[in-house]
Amino acid sequence: MRVKINEWRTFSHWKWDGCDVEDLCGICQNYLDNSCPNCSLPGDDCPLIWGKCNHTFHMHCILKWLSLESSKGQCPMDRQQWETQ
Amino acid sequence: MIKIWSMKKDTENGAKKKPKTSAAQLRVQKDITELELPSTMSTHFPNPADLLNFELIIKPDEGMYKGGAFKFTFNISNNYPHEAPKVKLTQKIYHPNLDHQGNVCLNILREDWKPVLNLNAVVVGLQYLFLEPNAEDPLNKDAAKDLLADRNQFKAWVRSSMSGRPVKGEPYDNVMA
Numbered sequence: 001m002r003v004k005i006n007e008w009r010t011f012s013h014w015k016w017d018g019c020d021v022e023d024l025c026g027i028c029q030n031y032l033d034n035s036c037p038n039c040s041l042p043g044d045d046c047p048l049i050w051g052k053c054n055h056t057f058h059m060h061c062i063l064k065w066l067s068l069e070s071s072k073g074q075c076p077m078d079r080q081q082w083e084t085q
Numbered sequence: 086m087i088k089i090w091s092m093k094k095d096t097e098n099g100a101k102k103k104p105k106t107s108a109a110q111l112r113v114q115k116d117i118t119e120l121e122l123p124s125t126m127s128t129h130f131p132n133p134a135d136l137l138n139f140e141l142i143i144k145p146d147e148g149m150y151k152g153g154a155f156k157f158t159f160n161i162s163n164n165y166p167h168e169a170p171k172v173k174l175t176q177k178i179y180h181p182n183l184d185h186q187g188n189v190c191l192n193i194l195r196e197d198w199k200p201v202l203n204l205n206a207v208v209v210g211l212q213y214l215f216l217e218p219n220a221e222d223p224l225n226k227d228a229a230k231d232l233l234a235d236r237n238q239f240k241a242w243v244r245s246s247m248s249g250r251p252v253k254g255e256p257y258d259n260v261m262a
Contacts, residue, residue, distance in 0.1 A: 026201035027166060028108065029115045037108035065167055065200050076199035 016048055019056055026077055027061035036060040050085040051075050109165040110136060116204040126208060137161040140175075143212055144262050149243045150180075150215040154262035157189075157211065159204075169198035170207060176258040179246035181218050181229035185255075189214070190224040227253075 015021065019032045028037050032048055036058035039046040049059040055077045065071045066082060075082045113136045122128065129140040141157045155178070160171040172194055174187035182190040191210045193202055223229030232239040242252045249259030 028112060029203075030111075037111050061200075068167055070168075070196075070198065074199075076201045079199070 014042055016042075018050070019048065023056065025058045025061055026055070027057055027065060030058070032056060032058070051080075052083040052085050053078055053080050054085075107163055109161060109163045112166050113137060113161055113204070120204055120208065122208065123212075126212065137163075137165075141208065141211070143215060145212070145215040148216040149218070149240045150247070152262060153178075153215075153247050153260040155215070155260060166200035166202070169194050169202075170204070172207065172211070176260050177256075178260060179225070179228055179243055179252050179255075179257050180214070181220050181223040181225050181232055182214050184224040188224060190222060 014033060016033055021031070021033060023032045024030065025032055025036065030037060033042060035042040035046040038060060047059045048056055049062055050056050051062075053075050055075050062076075062082070065076055066073060073081055117128075117136060120128070125144050125146050127142050129142065130136070130138075131140070132138065137160070139159050141159060143155045143157070145151050145153065145155075156175045158173050158175060160173075162168050162171070172189050172191075174183055174189065176187070177185050184190075189211070191207075191214065193206060193210055218228075218232060220229040220232045228239070231242065246252045246257040247260050249257060251257065
């Protein structure tokens with residue numbers, strides 16, 4: 001039997017380990033499983049980062065904040081000095 | 086063949102024309118959707134397409150500033166939420182935490198801003214200023230001194246300043262709703 005494929009659609013599902021599906025990035029308020037607002041695709045090019053305080057953000061979001069003097073190097077959730085896990 | 090190529094070109098041009106929504110705009114959009122304004126506050130967007138510039142009107146229904154209508158302008162930069170919104174009062178009032186140019190002394194609009202805060206936090210903070218004027222860390226040092234020296238006298242001066250009468254020779258705007 002020969003099958004002729006006229007059309008197909010692809011589908012993929014994406015999920016980071018270590019966070020819940022509903023978890024938001026506190027900075028951009030996007031889902032952690034989505035990319036930060038400056039990237040178009042989630043994944044290794046827009047990774048997550050965990051602090052020792054256990055708060056999680058998109059790496060791009062927290063690095064932008066920490067690069068500002070006004071951040072004083074603190075986690076925006078608890079104002080503790082940010083240290084990456 | 087030719088057709089396919091020209092179609093591709095067309096879509097490329099189309100994509101370029103479409104203005105890109107910035108990270109700040111996306112975040113403000115979320116903030117505005119989640120904004121829960123009590124009946125004492127309302128927003129006004131002079132240009133509905135521009136979410137980064139709008140007005141907030143606060144009409145306190147209790148406290149010494151009851152009966153006034155205070156109009157603030159919000160100017161949100163493209164660095165939002167990494168930078169606090171710039172908030173200014175458009176009227177000149179007698180208040181320890183607001184100077185005569187309309188600058189606001191609210192910690193979360195200054196040194197305590199952090200990007201996990203949102204517009205709701207700012208709006209709640211502004212409303213609180215009218216319920217509890219704070220004589221510590223003032224922008225209008227004279228008003229703060231007056232509040233500490235004699236709360237009742239201060240209250241009387243707030244009331245008369247709100248209807249546009251001067252306080253100790255200093256003129257104020259009529260802000261009565």
